[in-house]
Amino acid sequence: xxxxxxxxxxxxxxxxxxxxxxxxxxxxxxxxxxxxxxxxxxxxxxxxxxxxxxxxxxxxxxxxxxxxxxxxxxxxxxxxxxxxxxxxxxxxxxxxxxxxxxxxxxxxxxxxxxxxxxxxxxxxxxxxxxxxxxxxxxxxxxxxxxxxxxxxxxxxxxxxxxxxxxxxxxxxxxxxxxxxxxxxxxxxxxxxxxxxxxxxxxxxxxxxxxxxxxxxxxxxxxxxxxxxxxxxxxxxxxxxxxxxxxxxxxxxxxxxxxxxxxxxxxxxxxxxxxxxxxxxxxxxxxxxxx
Amino acid sequence: xxxxxxxxxxxxxxxxxxxxxxxxxxxxxxxxxxxxxxxxxxxxxxxxxxxxxxxxxxxxxxxxxxxxxxxxxxxxxxxxxxxxxxxxxxxxxxxxxxxxxxxxxxxxxxxxxxxxxxxxxxxxxxxxxxxxxxxxxxxxxxxxxxxxxxxxxxxxxxxxxxxxxxxxxxxxxxxxxxxxxxxxxxxxxxxxxxxxxxxxxxxxxxxxxxxxxxxxxxxxxxxxxxxxxxxxxxxxxxxxxxxxxxxxxx
Numbered sequence: 194x195x196x197x198x199x200x201x202x203x204x205x206x207x208x209x210x211x212x213x214x215x216x217x218x219x220x221x222x223x224x225x226x227x228x229x230x231x232x233x234x235x236x237x238x239x240x241x242x243x244x245x246x247x248x249x250x251x252x253x254x255x256x257x258x259x260x261x262x263x264x265x266x267x268x269x270x271x272x273x274x275x276x277x278x279x280x281x282x283x284x285x286x287x288x289x290x291x292x293x294x295x296x297x298x299x300x301x302x303x304x305x306x307x308x309x310x311x312x313x314x315x316x317x318x319x320x321x322x323x324x325x326x327x328x329x330x331x332x333x334x335x336x337x338x339x340x341x342x343x344x345x346x347x348x349x350x351x352x353x354x355x356x357x358x359x360x361x362x363x364x365x366x367x368x369x370x371x372x373x374x375x376x377x378x379x380x381x382x383x384x385x386x387x388x389x390x391x392x393x394x395x396x397x398x399x400x401x402x403x404x405x406x407x408x409x410x411x412x413x414x415x416x417x418x419x420x421x422x423x424x425x426x427x428x429x430x431x432x433x434x435x436x437x438x439x440x441x442x443x444x445x446x447x448x449x450x451x452x453x454x455x456x457x458x459x460x461x462x463x464x465x466x467x468x469x470x471x472x473x474x475x476x477x478x479x480x481x482x483x
Numbered sequence: 484x485x486x487x488x489x490x491x492x493x494x495x496x497x498x499x500x501x502x503x504x505x506x507x508x509x510x511x512x513x514x515x516x517x518x519x520x521x522x523x524x525x526x527x528x529x530x531x532x533x534x535x536x537x538x539x540x541x542x543x544x545x546x547x548x549x550x551x552x553x554x555x556x557x558x559x560x561x562x563x564x565x566x567x568x569x570x571x572x573x574x575x576x577x578x579x580x581x582x583x584x585x586x587x588x589x590x591x592x593x594x595x596x597x598x599x600x601x602x603x604x605x606x607x608x609x610x611x612x613x614x615x616x617x618x619x620x621x622x623x624x625x626x627x628x629x630x631x632x633x634x635x636x637x638x639x640x641x642x643x644x645x646x647x648x649x650x651x652x653x654x655x656x657x658x659x660x661x662x663x664x665x666x667x668x669x670x671x672x673x674x675x676x677x678x679x680x681x682x683x684x685x686x687x688x689x690x691x692x693x694x695x696x697x698x699x700x701x702x703x704x705x706x707x708x709x710x711x712x713x714x715x716x717x718x719x720x721x722x723x724x725x726x727x728x729x730x731x732x733x
Contacts, residue, residue, distance in 0.1 A: 355585060362575045362586045369573040372535050373587035374561035374631055 195327050197448035198441050200402075203317075205440020206336025207399040210343055211413060212420025212432040214388045214395075217347065219426045221364045222381045223281055224272060226388070227288040227414055231295035232268070233392030234410040236261025237400060238303045240393075241311045250314050254397065258390045265389025266382050273378045277367075292414065299407040315401035336398060337437070343391065344433050360384070419460035422467045439463060486549065488513045488666035489534070489565075489635045494543035496526075496533030502541055503529040504690045511635060511666040516657060518681035518698060519670045522712040526690040527670045528570060531639050534668075535567040536560050548634055562589070566633030566665075570640045572620040574627075576613030580604050583612050583623055584630050592630035600656055601626055618649035625656060635666045642673055654680055678702045686711040 211230065218226045240257025244250055268291060276284050303311065317331040351357035363370040363377050371377045396410050403409055416439060423435025439460065446456045487510035496504035503526045511517040521527050532538035534545055536557035545553040552560050561567075575583050584594050598605035601622040607615060612623055621641050628636050638657065642650040650673065658680045661667050671677035678684060678698040686694035686701075686708075694701070694711050701708055 358578060358582050358586050361578060362583075365575050365577060366573055368537055368557075369569060369575070370586075371557035372537065372561055372567040372569065373627060374558050374589065375586060376556075376558045378556070 197444040199327060199329055199333060199444070201440040201442070201444020201447070202437060203330060203332035203336045203440070204399055204402060204443060205437040206333070206338075206340040207395045207436075208413075208416050208420050208439050209340040209433045209436020210336075210391065210395045211417035212424065212436050213340070213343060213347065213429060214392050215417045215421035216424055216426055216429065216432050218384065218388050219421070221360050221384045222269070222272075223284070223364065223367070224288065225281065225285040225418075225426075227285065227418075228268060228291035228295055229265075229288075229388065229392050230396065230413040230417060231292045231299065231411040232261050232265045232389050233394075233396040234407055234413075235264060235295060235299055236389065236393030237313070237396040237410065238299065238311065238407060240397065241313055241400075241405065242303070244314060245311070254394075257397070258393050261393035262386040262390040265392075266386035269382045269385025270378075272385075273381050277378075292411070296408060296411045299411060303407045311400075311405040313397060313400035313405045317398075332398070332402070339394075339398070340433055340436065344429050348429060356380075415464075416460040419463040419467075422464055425471075485512050485514075487511055487546075488548060489668065490544075490546040490549075491534070492544045492546075494530070494533060494545065495541035496529050497539050497541050498529050498532075502690070503538075504533060507543070507687075507690075507692050509685050509692065509695065511668050512682070513634070513666045514661055514664045515682040516661050516667045516669055516677075516680050518674075518677045518684040519668060519687060520674050520677070520684060520701075520708070520712070521687035525687040525712070527687055528639055529690075530687065531567065531569075531637050531668075531670060534637060535565065561587075561631060561633075564632070564634035566628035566631050566636040568624050568628050568636065568638040568641060570643060572617060572624055572643075574612035574615070574620045574623050577611060579609050579611055580615070580623055581608040583627055587627045588630040589632045591632035594630060597626035597629055600629070600659065618645055618653075621645060621649075621653060622656075625653065625660075629660065633665060635668065636660060637668045639670045640672055642671060642676070650676065674708055675702065688712065688714065 214229055215226065218224055218229065236257040239260045240253045243253035243256060268288075272284055272287060276287060317335045319331055321331045321334060322329045351361055359370070359375045360380060362373070363375055363380055367377055396413070399413070400410060420432055420435040420439055423438070424432030442459050443456060446452050446459060489511040491510075492508045494504060494507045495502055507530060509517070519527050519530065529538055533540055536555065540553050543553070544551055547560070547563050547565055550563065552563055552565070555563065575586065578586070581594070584597060588594065603619055604622055604626060607619065612620060615623060625638075625641070641653055645653070654676050657667055657669060669677050669681065678701055681698040684694070684696060684698045684701055685692050688711065
């Protein structure tokens with residue numbers, strides 16, 4: 194059981210990163226991006242298709258990340274261009290449509306879970322340390338380290354650089370940000386592109402463990418949203434923690450035969466519990482008349 | 484005659500796809516305060532939003548320093564030298580005073596000038612803007628427009644919800660901005676305060692300019708202002724200055 198929980202930590206680090214990407218997109222450009230993991234999966238499959246054809250893995254990784262960044266940037270530009278003045282729910286609905294379309298295209302291009310599982314490179318699969326019967330694979334420190342690095346880097350970027358201050362201003366008052374000379378559309382597209390590239394890297398990190406089919410990897414959005422909800426779509430440290438907890442829960446559930454087959458339900462349970470917990474003091478008329 | 488820093492010709496502005504502003508033409512000279520007056524709902528804020536690029540233009544041209552800006556995005560208008568102090572103290576509340584200034588600072592903008600005009604901001608430079616008093620927040624928004632080194636500053640109802648003493652202080656600062664050579668376009672609910680520091684006034688009614696002329700023509704004339712705001716019997720030709728263009732819509 195401890196081995197499963199430890200193994201779950203490597204997924205947890207990756208989930209934390211996915212949650213961070215959701216939170217960043219929401220905080221900085223006010224969009225709940227349902228298409229995020231589908232874009233990441235698209236980049237990841239471009240990469241694995243190249244490695245299958247003998248392209249060097251690092252070059253393929255770079256091309257895959259660039260593809261995801263470009264695709265995400267194009268979606269961001271379209272939302273900025275045509276949906277800037279619309280409500281958050283409309284923009285979220287647009288990303289749901291993109292998610293459905295991308296998943297259909299991805300499954301068509303790269304195959305579903307019965308036909309198209311690809312073999313992703315797994316450079317961090319070897320154990321880094323073994324204590325008694327507990328094995329800690331390299332992927333655990335790598336995933337957690339990557340998650341910590343991105344959390345700290347984003348925190349520093351937002352608070353210590355002129356660009357970060359502009360991004361904060363943009364998230365707080367988009368209209369005012371524009372009239373004080375902050376190039377809101379360019380920054381928004383930059384955020385979308387950055388999030389696309391990071392998501393692709395995370396998808397590549399978890400693909401060897403989750404199985405390399407497009408539908409499964411694209412469906413990671415439910416996990417990402419659950420993790421983002423732990424951080425209330427705001428707090429970066431809480432989102433990081435949420436990712437690790439979800440990874441451990443998933444590891445724990447995989448070690449118990451009786452509940453293993455319901456493992457995929459874990460993110461939805463987390464979302465359900467958080468929705469109930471956060472709304473427990475709401476009065477129906479007040480909360481829903483806004 | 485000095486060339487206008489801001490020139491509007493035949494401007495129409497929409498709000499939610501309904502035309503609110505019709506055929507507005509006006510100039511703002513550098514180093515002068517141009518006052519725009521009108522009752523609530525006359526379209527003053529929509530006109531400002533149209534100039535800044537926040538509301539879509541239906542017709543007309545807007546020139547800043549002789550160059551057309553009506554097709555530029557709002558941030559490019561700001562880069563071209565247009566500062567906009569929006570209604571309702573639009574500070575970035577989670578950023579500190581200094582960070583609020585830094586995000587809009589352009590190459591020529593100087594934080595020292597802002598701190599000289601508003602020493603209280605320098606004392607609170609590390610404080611989050613959301614914790615400032617209403618007057619200080621308005622100072623910060625004015626200062627933020629100033630550090631972008633603007634040629635023209637649009638100011639919309641900066642006195643809203645502020646104590647009279649603070650309003651007088653801020654009006655003095657608006658005069659100082661004009662003294663620096665900036666063209667100021669001022670919307671103000673306290674018409675007489677604005678007319679005291681203004682050089683030229685325009686009155687809007689139902690989205691159209693119904694008066695354009697020197698501020699002294701309206702200063703202290705409450706009855707005339709009332710008629711211009713809400714309509715009424717036409718003024719006698721003898722009372723209308725030759726330099727003023729005035730029309731009654733009804």
